[in-house]
Amino acid sequence: MSRTDSGAAAFDAAVARHDADVAARGLTIWVGSEPTFTDRAAQSPEWLNQALGGDKEARAQTLAERLCARFPGSLLLHTVGRQYPGEERPRWNLGLYRRRDGRPVWPPRPVAEAPADLDAWTATLAAELTGRGWHVDAVAGAAACERRVLLRTDPGVAMPAPDDPRLARAPVHTRPTPAGGLTDDLAAAGLHLFALSLPDEGPVPAVELPMFADVATFLAVLECLAAAAADCGLPRPRLTGYPPPWMPWSNGPR
The missing domain is CATH 1.20.5 (Single alpha-helices involved in coiled-coils or other helix-helix interfaces)
Structure with missing residues (x-):
């Protein structure tokens, strides 16, 4: 015009x-700027005027998984969404990431046949991370079905005290987003905390990711996660937690 x-x-x-x-x-x-998917036949609140509720998230997860399957090597992340005034916690957000050059973001690996074992998976991941020359420490999990691993990529960073409340923090999805934006105090100090879990209802592994400042470390961690899950006979983990660092070569959310 x-x-x-x-x-x-x-x-x-x-x-x-x-x-x-x-x-x-x-x-x-x-002002909204994203494409909106609705169920034109539904009359329930979550499809008319409410952001959350019903089977909305489950259907979004199914759609995202099908899209991920169509693009081998792509990465599906369940991260923190927006939080608007008056809402108690952030909304869910699903992001599908793939590289424009065709290289995999999530390395495809053959899965070995083995029973699901949370301790074995945690130990295997720790070995993968240590193999990169990084320092790994185990910290107490918040539940019996959870293990936590603390990664230090810089050996000069001091290990926090065992009773440091940051090590027992609640999942980022359950915490209100600060007015100034999402932060990770541990990551800012050079400490990356992972929470690994195997739900009781089945061997579907889940990992809550910390915040990463650089793409290289993020991709290296993904390689370690993929290798550890495959070596332990586990399917691709459900990756949750903080959004990834901005990847300029990615076809995915920013």
Whole structure:
């Protein structure tokens, strides 16, 4: 659309008046920019005017898994979504990531036949991470079906005290997002905390990821996770937690 100078000035003036009126009324306007998937036949609240509820997340997970299967080597992450004023905790968010150059983000590996064993999986992951020259420490998990691993990529970073409350933190999905944005105090100090779990209802492994500042470390960790799961006879883990670092070569959410 082309605009004359006078038309542009009139448009800008109208926008300025609109913004001033909105500000004077104390209103906040949210503008959505994502494609929205709905069930046109449904009349339940989550498909009409509520963000969460019903089988919405389960159906989104099924769709994302099918898309992930169509793109071998892609990565499916269940990370923290947006949190709007008045909401107690952030919404869920599913992201599918793949490289434009065709290289895998999640390395495909053959899966060995073995019974699900949380301790064996934790030990195997620790060995994979240690093999990269990193330092790994086991910390107490929050539940019997959970193990926690603390990764230090810099040997100069001190190990926190066993009673450091950050080591027992609740999952990031259950915590309100600070007004200033999502943060990871441990990662900022050079400590990356992983929570591994095997739900009682079946051998579907899950890993809560910490925050990573650089892509190289993030990709190396993914390789270790893929190798450890495959060596222990486990399917691809459900990856949750913090969003990944921005990957400029990725076809995925930013």
